[in-house]
Amino acid sequence: MNLELENKIVALTGPAKGMGEVITRAFAAQGARLVLLARDTTPVERLAKELRTCGSESFVASCDITDPEAAEAAVQAGIGHYGKAIDVLVNIAGGSGPIGKTGTETTAEEFRQIVDLNMTGCFNTIHAVAPGMIAQKAGRIVNVGGTFGMRGRAGRMAYSASKWGLRGITKSFALELGGHNINVNTVAPGMVDGPRFRDKVCADIAAREGISLEDAAARHAADYALARVSTSADVADACLFLASARARQITGVDLPVDGGWAAL
Template identity: 65%
Template sequence: MDLKLKDRVAFITGPAKGMGAAVTLAFAAEGCRLALVGRDTGAIGPVAEEARAKGAEVIVLGCDLTDAAACEVAAAKTLAAFGAIDILVNIAGGSGPIGKTGVETTPEEFDDIVTLNMNGCFHTMRAVLPGMIARRYGKVVNVGGTFGMRGRAGRMAYSASKWGLRGITKSFALEVGPHNINVNCVAPGMVDGPRFREKVCANMAAKLNITVEEAMERHAADYALRRVTQDEDVANACLFLASDVSRQLTGIDLPVDGGWAML
């Protein structure tokens, strides 16, 4: 199926590694022009080069996503370079404290993760949506998480931030729908990679006195498909929601988790 994304301009936050890099390269392969946005431009550089090797036009923009003014500047630079922003993919985010109960979580830890995971998406949406409204076209894909759909003991702060992102997504979807703009949320489950293995699985392994591999197997056993999500699974979901194939979907949460949130 041709997703007809060639020459669409995609503004992608958090593109440097993991699922962010996979999403970036997937959009590059579809022929999109890319604005890659994040605080550490040095880390984004190698992914930008890979995208260019696939034939994509790419600009790299340094931006602190928790700074609303900086997000507006990044959007303006993208418009100056490409003339429009068709797609916004908000991937940047953090995990917050892992293995801490709500009582053990400090106010500073809570504020930090809520600010990053909610305010960052809010700021970029405010920056790019006026242009989308003026052109009567746009796709916004926020990357949330299934812990924002079911909650999770030991991940209260992260869960709260992703529940909040769902509310942001659904409210914006109602507001900009009349302007032919779709706003949706992809909700990955556990995604295989360094953060999952070295933080989540390592934490479980230490608590239960098991190996990291055994911890991974325990996580996979919770899912209907008995496998952990890969970066490419998230990338494919983002492509789908950024394309006109999904033109009649807005305000939805799309779990990409092998069957956990629905159980």
């Protein structure tokens, strides 16, 4: 299937860590020209250098997405580098906020910080790319949310609130930008297999239940309809699809990538 992403200018936030790196590599493999936005550019520069050796165009811009002026400057730098407006924005950067704290235990500062990163950061980058997309009458915006923003979660109130709010940002922008041929959607990963899942989630279950790490992973997976935990590649595939020409008639949706946890 041709996703028609070759030579598209794709801006990604949080592009070089964990799931973000896998998503970035997936767009590079499709022949997209990348604008990589991150506050810490050291790991991003390493990734960009590697991708360039494989023939992928990658431009790196330092950007604190919670600062609207920084977001605007970074996007304009990417546009200036390629001489063309951004075609696709993928908002991956985000944080987890306090874990295991109830809403009453969460401080106002903790709440503000995660909302600022997970919501305001996405607003700032969309605000920066939208004028160029409107001018060229085409664009795709993919926000990476989370299933805790679809069902809520005890002990994760601040994170859940921020991802729930991101859904509202997505749906409102979808309505406002749709007339300009701009699609805006959310990919909502559930638990993603990786170091945090294995070293934190599974380790906690194993210690609490007196079972092995593999048994803990299997017990966690049993909560899902498909009885397996998602991978970063699963999330990357969803981002590629929603950014592609194949999703031309899809906008304003929340797409869970969780093996059937949030929607069932």
